Amino acid sequence: MDKSKINDPFENDRLEKGFGEMDDQNDPVVMVLGHKDVRRCAHNWKTYQSGAEPGRIVIPSEVNIRDTRQIPFELDPPMHGDYRALLDQWFKRPLEAEYEAELKKQISTLFDEVLTQDKTEVIHDFSLKLQSRALTLLFNVPFSVSETWISWGTHVFRSEATALDASKANILYAYIDEQIDKSINNPGDDFYSKLLASQVNGKKLTKEEIKGIVILTFAGGRDTVINAVTNSIAYFAEHPESLERLRKEPELTTTAIEELVRYFSPLTQMGRVATEDATVCEHAVKADTRISLNWASANRDAKVFENANEVVIDRKINPHVAFGFGTHNCLGATHARQILKILIHTLIEKVESIEILDYKENIEDLGDYKRKVGFDKINVKFNSKLN
Ligand code: EMZ
Numbered sequence: 001m002d003k004s005k006i007n008d009p010f011e012n013d014r015l016e017k018g019f020g021e022m023d024d025q026n027d028p029v030v031m032v033l034g035h036k037d038v039r040r041c042a043h044n045w046k047t048y049q050s051g052a053e054p055g056r057i058v059i060p061s062e063v064n065i066r067d068t069r070q071i072p073f074e075l076d077p078p079m080h081g082d083y084r085a086l087l088d089q090w091f092k093r094p095l096e097a098e099y100e101a102e103l104k105k106q107i108s109t110l111f112d113e114v115l116t117q118d119k120t121e122v123i124h125d126f127s128l129k130l131q132s133r134a135l136t137l138l139f140n141v142p143f144s145v146s147e148t149w150i151s152w153g154t155h156v157f158r159s160e161a162t163a164l165d166a167s168k169a170n171i172l173y174a175y176i177d178e179q180i181d182k183s184i185n186n187p188g189d190d191f192y193s194k195l196l197a198s199q200v201n202g203k204k205l206t207k208e209e210i211k212g213i214v215i216l217t218f219a220g221g222r223d224t225v226i227n228a229v230t231n232s233i234a235y236f237a238e239h240p241e242s243l244e245r246l247r248k249e250p251e252l253t254t255t256a257i258e259e260l261v262r263y264f265s266p267l268t269q270m271g272r273v274a275t276e277d278a279t280v281c282e283h284a285v286k287a288d289t290r291i292s293l294n295w296a297s298a299n300r301d302a303k304v305f306e307n308a309n310e311v312v313i314d315r316k317i318n319p320h321v322a323f324g325f326g327t328h329n330c331l332g333a334t335h336a337r338q339i340l341k342i343l344i345h346t347l348i349e350k351v352e353s354i355e356i357l358d359y360k361e362n363i364e365d366l367g368d369y370k371r372k373v374g375f376d377k378i379n380v381k382f383n384s385k386l387n
Contacts, residue, residue: 003234003237003238003356003359004231004234004235004237004238004239005372006231006263006264006265006371006372006373007370007371007372008296008297008300008308008309008371009366009369009370009371010031010033010294010296010297010300010369011297011300013033014033014034014297014300014301017281017283018032018033018034018037018280018281018282019031019032019033019037019280019281019283020033020294020297020368020369021367021368022366022367022368022369023367024059024060024061024290025060025061025064027056027061027289027290028289028290029059029271029290029291029292030280030283030285030289030290030291030292031269031291031292031294031297032280032281032291032292032293032294033294033297033298033301034281034297034298034301034303035298035299035301035303035304035319035321036301036303036304037280037281038293038294038295038297038298038321038325039298039321039325039326041272041280041291041293042293042321042324042325042326042328043325043326045076045077045272045326045327045328046275047274047275047276047278048272048273048274048275048278048291049076049272049273049274049275050073050074050075050076050080050272050328051069051074051075051076051079051080052074052272052273053273054066054067054068054069054070054074054212056271056273056290057073057074057270057271057272057273057290058270058271059268059269059270059271059290059292059366060163060164061271062157062164064164064166065157065164065165065166065169066157066169066215068173068208068211068212068215069208069212070212070213070215070216070219070220071083071209071212071213071216072084072087072213072216072328072331073216073220073328073331074212077327080327080328081327082200082201083200083209083213084327084331086198086200087213087331088331090191090194091138091331091332091334091335092334093137093138094137094138094334094335094337094338095334095338099137099338100338100342102137103134103137103338103339103342104342104345104346106130106133106134106137106143107130107134107339107342107343107346108346108350110126110129110130110133111346111347111350111351111382112350114126114382115350115351115382115384117381117382118381119357119379119380119381120379120380120381120382121377121378121379122229122230122233122234122375122377122378122379122380123154123226123230123374123375123376123377123378124154124377126229126230126233127225127226127227127229127230127233128150128153128154128226129146129150130229130339130343131221131222131225131226131229131339132146132149132150133146134225134335134339135149135217135218135221138191138217138332138335139190139191139192139217140189140190140191140194141190141191148175149218152168152171152172154222154223154226155219155222155223156168156169156172156218156219156222157169157172157219158223160376172215172218172219173211173215176211176214176215176218177207177211179192179214180192180196180207180210180211180214183196184196191214191217192210192214195210195213195214196210216331217332220330220331220332221332221335221336223266223373224266224267224336225266225332225336225339226374227264227266227362227373227374228260228261228264228266228336228340229339229340229343230374230375230378231260231264231266231374231375232260232264232340232343232344233354233378233380234356234359234375234378234380235260235311236347236354237353237354237355237356237380238356239311240353242256242311242313243347243348243351243353245313245314246313246344246348247348250345250348252313252314253341253344253345254341255313255314255315255316255318256313256314256344257337257340257341257344258315258318258320259311259312259313259314259315259318260311260313260340261320261322261323261336261340262299262305262315262318262320262322263299263310263311264322264374265295265296265299265320265322266322266373266374267295267296267322267324268294268295268296268364268366268371268373269292269293269294269295269296269297270292270293270295270324270328271290271291271292271293272290272291272292272293273288273289273290274286274287274288274289274290274291275287275288293321293324293325295321295322295324295325296371298320298321299320299321299322304319305318305320323336349385350384350385351382351383351384351385352383352384352385353383354380354381354382354383355380355381355383356378356379356380357379357380357381358378358379359375359377359378359379360375360376360377360378361374361375361376362374362375362376
């Protein structure tokens with residue numbers, strides 16, 4: 001029953017001192033580990049800023065492979081709010097009935113594909129396809145475009161050989177430039193055209209700003225969604241009793257999703273840069289050094305979550321921070337939650353059981369801390385409900 005488990009390597013340090021330390025390309029990070037402290041620091045955007053050098057608040061830092069500022073997440077208030085207000089409308093579209101119906105169709109078709117197979121490699125043959133195909137709805141572009149996105153693999157900045165892959169990043173940048181130019185010449189109903197026609201504070205967005213928004217849309221919800229989907233499949237493979245419970249009580253789905261997202265915490269942490277000398281958990285943090293808001297650790301804080309290391313699918317009170325906290329909470333959360341909801345509903349409808357055949361874990365290396373975030377590969381057999 002251990003295959004779907006996600007460890008919590010931060011527990012000791014969270015209990016003993018409340019923070020952890022790691023190096024990242026000679027730019028050290030003080031990780032804030034407790035739920036209360038994470039929320040407090042996330043709130044304090046004046047001292048812990050997001051609008052630092054582009055790429056620096058990401059861990060591993062992307063300063064060497066990216067000059068474009070990702071918007072809105074690498075901006076601070078009040079500018080952040082101005083862009084966020086524009087984007088929020090677009091990113092709430094997954095709640096529309098037509099969008100939901102299309103997503104349902106996509107996920108249903110994908111299940112029909114894998115249910116005929118003796119063996120399915122979930123990452124590449126299920127989750128990556130699901131994520132890329134669903135993204136065509138968010139971009140409002142033709143379904144066929146997803147083929148190109150699938151060919152980029154699970155992360156747009158990382159490859160198997162290297163944690164930061166500049167040549168891979170350049171493929172994405174060139175692609176986005178091309179799509180923006182296409183929409184300039186031939187405007188339509190797609191996301192690029194929408195952004196080109198938008199204004200923030202009475203000014204049209206620049207091409208560079210649009211590029212920053214689009215990079216975030218591609219990169220921010222990619223490996224995170226893929227891991228959330230894959231980890232959910234692994235969890236239901238090992239916990240048929242949870243699948244049965246949801247079959248009987250489908251109204252529990254929303255609660256179950258929040259719990260799975262808390263437990264998996266697909267994005268371990270997000271950085272901030274201190275604008276002044278500060279103190280975190282009695283630990284001095286110098287101006288212009290980094291802290292991180294460790295969502296994964298906060299989500300296992302026993303002061304807040306009873307049985308924090310277990311998936312309790314009917315957990316009643318669940319103030320998790322898996323989608324971040326405060327003004328920067330995840331822009332793609334509505335889309336991600338819809339994906340997981342339809343994934344679970346379709347699973348209930350079509351799948352009897354899932355067997356894990358073999359797998360290789362994906363372990364994030366954070367110096368002293370090794371955290372499983374999901375799988376590099378995992379072969380399963382999906383058994384159809386009609387059999
Ligand atoms: C950045 C980040 C955003 C970063 C909410 O997270 O996700 C990472 O996967 C990307 O590499 O560039 O978009």
